[in-house]
Each structure stands twice: as C-alpha cells, then as structure tokens.
Amino acid sequence: LPTLGQAEWQALPEQAPVPADNPMSAAKIELGKTLYFDPRLSSTGTVSCNSCHNVMLGGDDNRDVSMGVHGKTGNRNAPTVWNSAFNASQFWDGRAADLEEQAKGPVTNPVEMAMKDLDTAIEAIRAIPGYEPMFTQAFGPDSVSEDNMARAIAAYERTLITPNSPYDRYVKGDREALTAQQLRGMEAFKQAGCVSCHSGPAFNGADLARDGGGLFMKFPLFTDNPYVERYDFMADQGRAEATGKAADEYMWKVPTLRNVALTAPYFHNGSVKTLDEAVRVMAKTQLNQELSEQQVEDIVAFLGALTGEFPEQSLPRLPGTPGFTIIQ
Amino acid sequence: LPTLGQAEWQALPEQAPVPADNPMSAAKIELGKTLYFDPRLSSTGTVSCNSCHNVMLGGDDNRDVSMGVHGKTGNRNAPTVWNSAFNASQFWDGRAADLEEQAKGPVTNPVEMAMKDLDTAIEAIRAIPGYEPMFTQAFGPDSVSEDNMARAIAAYERTLITPNSPYDRYVKGDREALTAQQLRGMEAFKQAGCVSCHSGPAFNGADLARDGGGLFMKFPLFTDNPYVERYDFMADQGRAEATGKAADEYMWKVPTLRNVALTAPYFHNGSVKTLDEAVRVMAKTQLNQELSEQQVEDIVAFLGALTGEFPEQSLPRLPGTPGFTIIQ
Ligand code: HEC
Ligand code: HEC
Ligand code: HEC
Ligand code: HEC
Ligand SMILES: [Ca+2]
Ligand SMILES: [Ca+2]
Ligand SMILES: [Ca+2]
Ligand SMILES: [Mg+2]
Incomplete structure (x- = not known):
C-alpha cells in the first residue's frame, strides 16, 4: 500500500490562494460568474468562457481543439478551469502569470471570442445597463474596466474547486x-x-x-x-x-x-x-x-479517484438590454 | 385607467398546462434540464438548446437569426423558451403541435445542432454512462429513446415560467x-x-x-x-x-x-x-x-411591465465520459 504522510500525497485545499491585490468578495464573485457565462462578450454573441470551459462538465469542452466564433478552431486543447486557481501560471505554456492576466486573452482572441479589442468588449459591458451597478458593488463607483473585468472573472475562478475526491x-x-x-x-x-x-x-x-x-x-x-x-x-x-x-x-x-x-x-x-x-x-x-x-x-x-465534488452553483441571471440588443 | 376584471387582462398562471401523456416529475425535469444544457447533443459538441434559448437571458440569443454549429445561420429569429409552455403550438409558424414534437427538431437541424439523425443523437446519449440511470428514474428501465428525450426536455420547459411581473x-x-x-x-x-x-x-x-x-x-x-x-x-x-x-x-x-x-x-x-x-x-x-x-x-x-421573475435554478451537472470523449 502507498505510504502516507509523505509530502507527495497532499489533499486539495478547500480555498485557493488569493493575491493581495484582488481580495475575494461575494459581489466580485457574482460579477465574475455573470461575465464568465455571458456570450455577449464575443463578437457573435454566441461564445462565452463557459462555451470552452463548461463548468457543468469537467471545466473543458471535450473537444480536441476548441471551437470559437464562426466555428473557428485553434491548435490547442482547452484545459479545465476547475482548480486552475492552483496553477502557478496559466495556459499550456504558462505564458500568463495568473488568472487575472489570462482572463484578458480569450475575449480578443480571433478564434475564441473575437472582439476587435478590449475597448470594444468594455463598451459592450457598458451598453448592458445592469453591469454598472454590479461593478460598483464589487469595485466601487466608475469601475467598469478591463482590469476589473479580469479581476472579477479570476475571483469567480478561484471558487471553482473540487474537494473531497x-x-x-x-x-x-x-x-x-x-x-x-x-x-x-x-x-x-x-x-x-x-x-x-x-x-x-x-x-x-x-x-x-x-x-x-x-x-x-x-x-x-x-x-x-x-x-x-x-x-x-x-x-x-x-x-x-x-x-x-x-x-x-x-x-x-x-x-x-x-x-x-x-x-x-x-x-x-x-x-x-x-x-x-x-x-x-x-x-x-x-x-x-x-x-x-x-x-x-x-x-x-x-x-x-482524483475526480472531486463539484459544488452546486446557481445559474447567473445575465443583465438584460431592455428593448434593444447589443449584438450586431 | 384600464378597466380591470375584463377577460383580456389575465395574470400568468404559476403552472403550465401538462399533457396527460407526459406528467411532470422531479426526475424527468432534472433529466430534461440536463439534456437542455448538454452541447454533446450537437455534431460539434458546442451547441445546446441553451445556446440559442439562453435561460440566463430572455430565453433567446438576442441575435437577428440564430447561429448553430460551424457558425451556420438559418433565416428565423429564436423565440423565447420562457413561457413557451403557454403557446398553443410551437415555432413562428406553429408547425409543431407541442413542446414534445418541437424538441426533436433542433437536434438534427443542419444549421442548429446538426446531428446526422435522431438515432445518432440517441447513440450519443447512450454513450454517456450517466444518462441511462437518469432515464430509468424518469421513465423506468430501458427507456433511452428519442420520444423520452423530447418528453423530458418538454417537462423541463414547462417549468420555465416567469410569474409576478x-x-x-x-x-x-x-x-x-x-x-x-x-x-x-x-x-x-x-x-x-x-x-x-x-x-x-x-x-x-x-x-x-x-x-x-x-x-x-x-x-x-x-x-x-x-x-x-x-x-x-x-x-x-x-x-x-x-x-x-x-x-x-x-x-x-x-x-x-x-x-x-x-x-x-x-x-x-x-x-x-x-x-x-x-x-x-x-x-x-x-x-x-x-x-x-x-x-x-x-x-x-x-x-x-410584462417582464416577470425568473426562478433561480441550479446549474445541472452533465454526466461525464470517464477517460474518453464522444465528440469526434
Ligand atoms: C518529466 C515530466 C513528467 C513526467 C515524469 C510525467 N508527466 Fe504527465 N505530463 C507532463 C507534461 C509536461 C504534460 C503536458 C504535455 C502536453 O500536453 O504538452 C503532461 C500531461 C499528462 C497527462 C495529460 C493531461 C491532460 O489534461 O491532457 C496525463 C494524463 C499525465 N501527464 C499523466 C502522467 C502519468 C500517469 C505519468 C507517469 C506514467 C506522467 N504523467 C509522468 C509531465 C510529466
Ligand atoms: C473558444 C474556446 C475558448 C474560449 C471562449 C475561452 N477559452 Fe480559455 N482556453 C482555451 C484554450 C484552447 C486554452 C489553452 C490555450 C493555450 O494554452 O495556448 C485556454 C486556456 C485557459 C486557461 C488556462 C488554464 C490552464 O490550466 O493553464 C484559463 C484559466 C482559461 N482559459 C479561462 C478562460 C476564461 C476566463 C475565458 C473567458 C474570458 C476563456 N477561457 C475563454 C479555450 C477557450
Ligand atoms: C392582427 C394581429 C395582430 C395585431 C392587431 C397586433 N399584432 Fe403584434 N404580432 C402579430 C403577429 C402575427 C406577430 C408575429 C409577426 C412575425 O414576426 O412574423 C406579432 C409580433 C409582435 C411583436 C414582436 C414579437 C417578437 O417577439 O418579435 C410585438 C412587440 C408586437 N407584436 C406588439 C404588438 C402591438 C404593440 C400591437 C398593437 C399596436 C400589436 N402587436 C398588434 C399579430 C398582431
Ligand atoms: C442554433 C439555434 C437553435 C438551437 C440550438 C435550438 N433552437 Fe429552438 N429555435 C430556434 C429558432 C431559430 C426557432 C424558430 C424556428 C421557426 O420558427 O421556424 C426555434 C424555436 C423553438 C421553440 C418554439 C418557441 C415558440 O415560441 O414557438 C422552442 C420551444 C424551442 N425552439 C426549443 C428548443 C430546444 C428544446 C432545443 C434543443 C433541443 C432548441 N430549441 C435548440 C433556434 C434554436
Ligand atoms: Ca483535455
Ligand atoms: Ca503566479
Ligand atoms: Ca426576438
Ligand atoms: Mg400533444
């Protein structure tokens, strides 16, 4: 039988490490979850973070390489978001230092969400009236920005932990x-x-x-x-x-x-x-x-035996656009 | 002020009419919700019912015409699934008599989920081990079939009611x-x-x-x-x-x-x-x-003022495929 008590056999912590400059809060996590599920952050209005990192599945898409807007594919497999908070860096090649830096990538990646640039993404968020109060709750007044978008998404991802395998x-x-x-x-x-x-x-x-x-x-x-x-x-x-x-x-x-x-x-x-x-x-x-x-x-x-328990989550309500649409 | 008490001003019932041959049950609704959110019912593994009828939004996709697999578009706008149980027939042209009949259409529609045929869709469901017990709970043993798939989805849709506007x-x-x-x-x-x-x-x-x-x-x-x-x-x-x-x-x-x-x-x-x-x-x-x-x-x-309250729902867990993928 495997010897226990050795450093190599460690249980998953129930909490992920949290960077000092992005403390967790309920309002921030809720905003992050909402953004994570919002397909309006893509150029076609059809692709959200959850499209490729489906938290209802293993946090991925079970495809060889992912499929973004217009059915476009890249050349890499989508890693799971579950427990990604425990990675020392992000992406297969570690090119993003942390979840905050990572979260700004997909929105403008042409084979993922394909927004023209991050300003366009922030304009989309601003055009949805319900987001402004959520940012205010999470970050204070006048806080709709790409950095805070990324911070909120990262905070939500830090809740995606599967303990008790x-x-x-x-x-x-x-x-x-x-x-x-x-x-x-x-x-x-x-x-x-x-x-x-x-x-x-x-x-x-x-x-x-x-x-x-x-x-x-x-x-x-x-x-x-x-x-x-x-x-x-x-x-x-x-x-x-x-x-x-x-x-x-x-x-x-x-x-x-x-x-x-x-x-x-x-x-x-x-x-x-x-x-x-x-x-x-x-x-x-x-x-x-x-x-x-x-x-x-x-x-x-x-x-x-490394498959853990997936915490039950409620579906976010995405704020509406009363009487209009922001999708072109 | 508008006169009340007249037949034309009616509140939304809290329950939708339920056909005699498809009674509601908790197991059936849960199965239906799971299928509704499962992108593996599409040929690419990327499109679920919820892609076009996003229950986190208004039950639609806010697009002019919907976008299915490979970015393909049809020529009609996606109607809302919220309160679709109160429609006397389904589709803009009413060509499906009820939600059960409707639910079989999108899975094989080439610009929507694009499965080759319904048998292929049922094979996909069978290949995901966790579905069989859910069908058994909802419909009894040996019950994985296209009719029961449609019944379960319809039962879930009958819970999508927005009262208290x-x-x-x-x-x-x-x-x-x-x-x-x-x-x-x-x-x-x-x-x-x-x-x-x-x-x-x-x-x-x-x-x-x-x-x-x-x-x-x-x-x-x-x-x-x-x-x-x-x-x-x-x-x-x-x-x-x-x-x-x-x-x-x-x-x-x-x-x-x-x-x-x-x-x-x-x-x-x-x-x-x-x-x-x-x-x-x-x-x-x-x-x-x-x-x-x-x-x-x-x-x-x-x-x-016709915007109602959207009942809070938990995210379904989609049954996994341990160690393999069913997406080609
Ligand atoms: C020398 C380092 C090293 C050793 C030893 C090693 N791995 Fe890996 N493992 C990696 C790296 C790096 C990757 C990612 C490779 C890639 O996809 O580019 C990986 C990927 C994997 C994957 C795929 C993960 C995924 O999500 O696609 C599995 C499964 C895995 N390793 C299991 C094992 C097992 C079992 C062993 C022992 C038999 C093992 N590894 C030994 C470095 C190692
Ligand atoms: C169209 C598919 C697609 C979309 C949409 C997408 N991702 Fe990814 N994601 C990927 C792929 C593919 C990779 C791996 C890329 C690489 O390593 O070069 C990745 C990598 C990641 C990683 C790194 C995980 C690790 O283990 O290194 C995280 C975290 C992540 N994505 C979160 C997000 C978030 C947050 C969003 C939305 C803002 C998002 N993704 C949108 C496909 C997607
Ligand atoms: C003679 C029948 C008729 C009358 C009268 C009528 N409607 Fe309609 N309405 C329809 C039909 C049929 C459609 C669907 C048309 C289509 O898109 O093919 C529709 C569609 C709509 C839509 C768009 C619904 C959607 O989801 O796209 C709105 C909004 C609407 N009606 C409001 C009104 C208002 C306000 C009035 C009065 C000023 C009105 N209707 C009078 C039959 C009618
Ligand atoms: C790619 C987009 C797309 C997908 C995926 C999709 N639908 Fe639809 N749905 C539509 C469009 C577009 C229509 C209208 C078509 C028409 O009327 O000709 C529609 C119509 C409907 C209607 C009729 C509503 C009404 O008011 O008449 C219901 C109910 C419905 N869909 C449920 C579903 C279910 C259940 C699934 C999954 C099994 C699904 N849809 C998958 C786009 C989609
Ligand atoms: Ca993988
Ligand atoms: Ca780091
Ligand atoms: Ca519409
Ligand atoms: Mg009938």
Missing part, C-alpha cells in the same frame, strides 16, 4: 475511500515516477515551481517512440512559441491531473482520445518506460 | 405595481387594438385558438407601408412554407409578449432591432395606424 478522503484518513485497484494505481503512479512532475495537491508540480512561473518540463522528453509521430507532438514548440527562446523549445507547464478522467481528449493538441493511452504515452515519452496493461489500468483507476 | 401584480390587485406611464401604455395597447391578437395571460392569443393550433394571423396585414420593404417582411411566407397551402401564406402564430423587452431583435426574421420600432411596425402593418411617439413610448413602458 476519493483520493482526498483517503489522504485525510478514510481508508475505505479508494478501491484495491486504485491503491495499486497510486503505488504504480509513484513507482513509475509520475510524481516527479505531477506532484503537490493539484498534481501539477506547482509546489516545485522555482520562479513563481510553474513547473515546466520538456515534452516529449524521449522522442524515439512511435507516439511522437502518431500524435504529432513536435508540431507545437510549446513555451518557445511565446518566448522565442531556444531553451523553451518543447517546454510545457505540467498540467493538473485533478478531474483528468473528465477532460478527454488529452495533451496540448488534444490528439490522444483516451486516458489509458495518455498514461501509456506519458510513461514512454517522459520516463522511457513500457507499463504493463495491468499497470495502465491501475493508474487510470487511480486517476479516476 | 409588475403587470401580474397589478392585475392581482396591487395598484402600485404599474407606473402612470405603464398604465397609459396598457390603455393604449387596448385602445389601439393590440389585444385583438395579443390576448390572454401570455398575450399570444392562445385562448382564442380554435383548433388547438394557436392563433394564426396574417403578417403583414397591411402591406402598403415602407416597413414591409425596409424589413423584408415578405421574403418568408410563414405557415405556407410548412403546409404548402395558399391559405397559409404569410400566416404567423401570434407570439407571446411576455418578457418581450428582453428578446430584441424582433419578428420572425429578427430584422427590427428595437422594441419601440416593433410597436410602430405592428400598429402600421396590423392595424393600419400611426401611433404618436408618446403612445409608442407608453406602450413600450407597458410591455416592459
């Missing part, structure tokens, strides 16, 4: 919480060396991040295997695409494995359809190991 | 519920003759429907005015497009005016952007009248 209950002392197979998988996950990258309470190595920028690792680390070509893993150079630095070629943020059973397909390009294949790929590309089919199944069972 | 409170005796302007508008709405079509508790003439098929009226009735060309009102022949009968040319179901302030743009083609212009159009095309600007504003204020 079977794994968490086990780690907290409930010895019945995991099945025998899940326990074997937990041991195999450790023995194989997965924990060397997927460590800490969110299994994203955030605890090992040295510079506040997350734990970045090369992927694929071992390229001499059929997976690399089959799944086209070298097409996207990862962090180097953002930084332009040779040292960042094929460097990727270690992603969380929380709720990973719900976020198929897998990897930055969404090329791997099933979790068992993702485990095989990891063992080979990151550790140069071949797992037995039994080990793969056990690890998959263990990863299933 | 200022108008309802006024009709029920609260003399303070309407402003002086709204009362003038109510009187003007009656005097102008709007009530001859927009009658009954939902202002959709359902009470006048003779054959269970809703109240159908010609639109435009008077064509000798600039609006007809400006807004392209003769391009779509309405009910005749579905029935092929000359008698149905330009016949349209009288739509509800409940929450109409939230459902811009207006008319079957979504060509009129504002409610004040919609009122001007109606007066001219249906009654051959020119209203004064004061009358228009008063009627708009009255129509604003």
Whole structure:
C-alpha cells in the first residue's frame, strides 16, 4: 500500500490562494460568474468562457481543439478551469502569470471570442445597463474596466474547486475511500515516477515551481517512440512559441491531473482520445518506460479517484438590454 | 385607467398546462434540464438548446437569426423558451403541435445542432454512462429513446415560467405595481387594438385558438407601408412554407409578449432591432395606424411591465465520459 504522510500525497485545499491585490468578495464573485457565462462578450454573441470551459462538465469542452466564433478552431486543447486557481501560471505554456492576466486573452482572441479589442468588449459591458451597478458593488463607483473585468472573472475562478475526491478522503484518513485497484494505481503512479512532475495537491508540480512561473518540463522528453509521430507532438514548440527562446523549445507547464478522467481528449493538441493511452504515452515519452496493461489500468483507476465534488452553483441571471440588443 | 376584471387582462398562471401523456416529475425535469444544457447533443459538441434559448437571458440569443454549429445561420429569429409552455403550438409558424414534437427538431437541424439523425443523437446519449440511470428514474428501465428525450426536455420547459411581473401584480390587485406611464401604455395597447391578437395571460392569443393550433394571423396585414420593404417582411411566407397551402401564406402564430423587452431583435426574421420600432411596425402593418411617439413610448413602458421573475435554478451537472470523449 502507498505510504502516507509523505509530502507527495497532499489533499486539495478547500480555498485557493488569493493575491493581495484582488481580495475575494461575494459581489466580485457574482460579477465574475455573470461575465464568465455571458456570450455577449464575443463578437457573435454566441461564445462565452463557459462555451470552452463548461463548468457543468469537467471545466473543458471535450473537444480536441476548441471551437470559437464562426466555428473557428485553434491548435490547442482547452484545459479545465476547475482548480486552475492552483496553477502557478496559466495556459499550456504558462505564458500568463495568473488568472487575472489570462482572463484578458480569450475575449480578443480571433478564434475564441473575437472582439476587435478590449475597448470594444468594455463598451459592450457598458451598453448592458445592469453591469454598472454590479461593478460598483464589487469595485466601487466608475469601475467598469478591463482590469476589473479580469479581476472579477479570476475571483469567480478561484471558487471553482473540487474537494473531497476519493483520493482526498483517503489522504485525510478514510481508508475505505479508494478501491484495491486504485491503491495499486497510486503505488504504480509513484513507482513509475509520475510524481516527479505531477506532484503537490493539484498534481501539477506547482509546489516545485522555482520562479513563481510553474513547473515546466520538456515534452516529449524521449522522442524515439512511435507516439511522437502518431500524435504529432513536435508540431507545437510549446513555451518557445511565446518566448522565442531556444531553451523553451518543447517546454510545457505540467498540467493538473485533478478531474483528468473528465477532460478527454488529452495533451496540448488534444490528439490522444483516451486516458489509458495518455498514461501509456506519458510513461514512454517522459520516463522511457513500457507499463504493463495491468499497470495502465491501475493508474487510470487511480486517476479516476482524483475526480472531486463539484459544488452546486446557481445559474447567473445575465443583465438584460431592455428593448434593444447589443449584438450586431 | 384600464378597466380591470375584463377577460383580456389575465395574470400568468404559476403552472403550465401538462399533457396527460407526459406528467411532470422531479426526475424527468432534472433529466430534461440536463439534456437542455448538454452541447454533446450537437455534431460539434458546442451547441445546446441553451445556446440559442439562453435561460440566463430572455430565453433567446438576442441575435437577428440564430447561429448553430460551424457558425451556420438559418433565416428565423429564436423565440423565447420562457413561457413557451403557454403557446398553443410551437415555432413562428406553429408547425409543431407541442413542446414534445418541437424538441426533436433542433437536434438534427443542419444549421442548429446538426446531428446526422435522431438515432445518432440517441447513440450519443447512450454513450454517456450517466444518462441511462437518469432515464430509468424518469421513465423506468430501458427507456433511452428519442420520444423520452423530447418528453423530458418538454417537462423541463414547462417549468420555465416567469410569474409576478409588475403587470401580474397589478392585475392581482396591487395598484402600485404599474407606473402612470405603464398604465397609459396598457390603455393604449387596448385602445389601439393590440389585444385583438395579443390576448390572454401570455398575450399570444392562445385562448382564442380554435383548433388547438394557436392563433394564426396574417403578417403583414397591411402591406402598403415602407416597413414591409425596409424589413423584408415578405421574403418568408410563414405557415405556407410548412403546409404548402395558399391559405397559409404569410400566416404567423401570434407570439407571446411576455418578457418581450428582453428578446430584441424582433419578428420572425429578427430584422427590427428595437422594441419601440416593433410597436410602430405592428400598429402600421396590423392595424393600419400611426401611433404618436408618446403612445409608442407608453406602450413600450407597458410591455416592459410584462417582464416577470425568473426562478433561480441550479446549474445541472452533465454526466461525464470517464477517460474518453464522444465528440469526434
Ligand atoms: C473558444 C474556446 C475558448 C474560449 C471562449 C475561452 N477559452 Fe480559455 N482556453 C482555451 C484554450 C484552447 C486554452 C489553452 C490555450 C493555450 O494554452 O495556448 C485556454 C486556456 C485557459 C486557461 C488556462 C488554464 C490552464 O490550466 O493553464 C484559463 C484559466 C482559461 N482559459 C479561462 C478562460 C476564461 C476566463 C475565458 C473567458 C474570458 C476563456 N477561457 C475563454 C479555450 C477557450
Ligand atoms: C518529466 C515530466 C513528467 C513526467 C515524469 C510525467 N508527466 Fe504527465 N505530463 C507532463 C507534461 C509536461 C504534460 C503536458 C504535455 C502536453 O500536453 O504538452 C503532461 C500531461 C499528462 C497527462 C495529460 C493531461 C491532460 O489534461 O491532457 C496525463 C494524463 C499525465 N501527464 C499523466 C502522467 C502519468 C500517469 C505519468 C507517469 C506514467 C506522467 N504523467 C509522468 C509531465 C510529466
Ligand atoms: C442554433 C439555434 C437553435 C438551437 C440550438 C435550438 N433552437 Fe429552438 N429555435 C430556434 C429558432 C431559430 C426557432 C424558430 C424556428 C421557426 O420558427 O421556424 C426555434 C424555436 C423553438 C421553440 C418554439 C418557441 C415558440 O415560441 O414557438 C422552442 C420551444 C424551442 N425552439 C426549443 C428548443 C430546444 C428544446 C432545443 C434543443 C433541443 C432548441 N430549441 C435548440 C433556434 C434554436
Ligand atoms: C392582427 C394581429 C395582430 C395585431 C392587431 C397586433 N399584432 Fe403584434 N404580432 C402579430 C403577429 C402575427 C406577430 C408575429 C409577426 C412575425 O414576426 O412574423 C406579432 C409580433 C409582435 C411583436 C414582436 C414579437 C417578437 O417577439 O418579435 C410585438 C412587440 C408586437 N407584436 C406588439 C404588438 C402591438 C404593440 C400591437 C398593437 C399596436 C400589436 N402587436 C398588434 C399579430 C398582431
Ligand atoms: Ca503566479
Ligand atoms: Ca483535455
Ligand atoms: Ca426576438
Ligand atoms: Mg400533444
């Protein structure tokens, strides 16, 4: 049985870390949730944050690459928003330092929400009369701005935490919480060396991040295997695409494995359809190991024990535009 | 002041009529809500009923014509689902007899959810393990079928009622519920003759429907005015497009005016952007009248009093696909 009490087995905190310059408040969270669900922040009026990061699902869209306005697709898979507050940086390549910085990206991304610029997005928000009082409640008077939009969304995202997975209950002392197979998988996950990258309470190595920028690792680390070509893993150079630095070629943020059973397909390009294949790929590309089919199944069972409880949420009411529409 | 106690001023019932062959149950409503929000019922995995009939908004999408998978558009505006249970028939042209019949249409409509056929949609539902037990709870064992999918969605839609609008409170005796302007508008709405079509508790003439098929009226009735060309009102022949009968040319179901302030743009083609212009159009095309600007504003204020209370709802959790995705 896996040894407990070691640093590597940590339960998910019930609260996410909150930056000093963006304290949480009920009004801010409610505003953030409302913006998060509002498709009028897109050029067509059809795409909201929740379109690609569906909190009714695993916080993603279960697509290989996401689909934004006019059916346009990018080249990356949508990561989950659930527990994204525990990431040391945001995006597959960690190019945003935090949720506040991240939240300004999608609104103007041409294959996502495709607003002309952030000013246009803020104009849209201003044109919806009900938003102004919500900003006032959250940030004080005259506070409709892109920074506060991003702050509110980030505050809402910090509430998206899924505690009490079977794994968490086990780690907290409930010895019945995991099945025998899940326990074997937990041991195999450790023995194989997965924990060397997927460590800490969110299994994203955030605890090992040295510079506040997350734990970045090369992927694929071992390229001499059929997976690399089959799944086209070298097409996207990862962090180097953002930084332009040779040292960042094929460097990727270690992603969380929380709720990973719900976020198929897998990897930055969404090329791997099933979790068992993702485990095989990891063992080979990151550790140069071949797992037995039994080990793969056990690890998959263990990863299933990382599916937490999704807090019940009420549907926000999006403020209306009485007698007119802001969608062109 | 408008005379009360007359048949034409009726409050919205708190319950919608329920057909004998589809009784309501908590399990059925929950299943229906889950299906209603599930984008995996579309070919791309991105479009749910709620995409076009957003219950967080006015039950529509605030677009001129709706946008389905791959950004495709049809030629009709999305009507609200709120209070659609009070319609005597469904669609602008009433071509579906009830909500059950209606619910099977969008899933396979190529510009909406675009599933190849209903069997494909049912296969998708079967491939999501969590749905089977929900169907069993709602309909008994072995009950995953297109009819039950439609029944569940219809049951959920029958809960989408917005009571207690200022108008309802006024009709029920609260003399303070309407402003002086709204009362003038109510009187003007009656005097102008709007009530001859927009009658009954939902202002959709359902009470006048003779054959269970809703109240159908010609639109435009008077064509000798600039609006007809400006807004392209003769391009779509309405009910005749579905029935092929000359008698149905330009016949349209009288739509509800409940929450109409939230459902811009207006008319079957979504060509009129504002409610004040919609009122001007109606007066001219249906009654051959020119209203004064004061009358228009008063009627708009009255129509604003038809915005009801939106019951708080919890976000459904969509059942997951552990370790795989059903989206191609
Ligand atoms: C059309 C799809 C789409 C929309 C809309 C969208 N996203 Fe994303 N999101 C993505 C994709 C794809 C990525 C990964 C991109 C990358 O890493 O280069 C991503 C990344 C993220 C991340 C980083 C998560 C992590 O683990 O690194 C967060 C947080 C996030 N999005 C939140 C949002 C918010 C908030 C909105 C709305 C303001 C939004 N997204 C709108 C597709 C979308
Ligand atoms: C050397 C670092 C490293 C090791 C060791 C490692 N991983 Fe990973 N893992 C990563 C990185 C980086 C990614 C993201 C790769 C990408 O998509 O670009 C990842 C992605 C994943 C994913 C896909 C996550 C998603 O949301 O798509 C799974 C599942 C996973 N790892 C499981 C494992 C398992 C199981 C092991 C051990 C057999 C393991 N990892 C070992 C670094 C590592
Ligand atoms: C891509 C947009 C889109 C999607 C998705 C969509 N609808 Fe619709 N819906 C429309 C449009 C447009 C109409 C009007 C079509 C017409 O009248 O010819 C309509 C009509 C209706 C009506 C009739 C309302 C009335 O007042 O007559 C109901 C009820 C309805 N839809 C419910 C649903 C349900 C349930 C789903 C999912 C199973 C759904 N819709 C999916 C766009 C959409
Ligand atoms: C002779 C019947 C008739 C009369 C009289 C009538 N209406 Fe209508 N009304 C309709 C029909 C039919 C439609 C739907 C037309 C279409 O879009 O195809 C409609 C649509 C509307 C709409 C747009 C609803 C929407 O959701 O797009 C509004 C607003 C409206 N009517 C208000 C009024 C007002 C105000 C009056 C009086 C000034 C009035 N109506 C008189 C039959 C009538
Ligand atoms: Ca940081
Ligand atoms: Ca994924
Ligand atoms: Ca409309
Ligand atoms: Mg019937």
